[in-house]
Amino acid sequence: MSIKNAPTIGTTKNAVCDGPKRSVIACMMDQVQKTDGIDKISPQLYIASLDAACCSVPVQIVAFEPESDFIVQPWMAGSNVSELKKGQTAVGSKITAKAGDKISFFGQEYEVAGKLEETGTSYDNCAF
Numbered sequence: 001m002s003i004k005n006a007p008t009i010g011t012t013k014n015a016v017c018d019g020p021k022r023s024v025i026a027c028m029m030d031q032v033q034k035t036d037g038i039d040k041i042s043p044q045l046y047i048a049s050l051d052a053a054c055c056s057v058p059v060q061i062v063a064f065e066p067e068s069d070f071i072v073q074p075w076m077a078g079s080n081v082s083e084l085k086k087g088q089t090a091v092g093s094k095i096t097a098k099a100g101d102k103i104s105f106f107g108q109e110y111e112v113a114g115k116l117e118e119t120g121t122s123y124d125n126c127a128f
Helices: 024-033 072-078
Strands: 044-048 060-064 088-091 102-105 108-115
Touching: 060 072
Parallel strands: 088 108
Antiparallel strands: 044 060, 102 108
């Protein structure tokens, strides 16, 4: 899942975003990028599915930006999961779905492109 068409905000007069309509994420990334010691950044958006009524499995859903990502995609490549296409998701090792299965989040069905190798982190319980 990709972070595209993020919510935009109008012209603002605050320290985070000052200018014409820009996504909240873009404004925040600009500020973080200016911080001393930061070499590269990539946004991730986390959505928790707290209730099985909204989703086929209760997990954290993580959207990332493929163009700037340096965390999720190398992990996917190491797990033999190729680039995700629209309507596909990759799942962490503790998610019960496997490649080819269909899972749904908030009424939208996704094909599981692959299962990622275990990391021992919370990413093992996420869908990307």
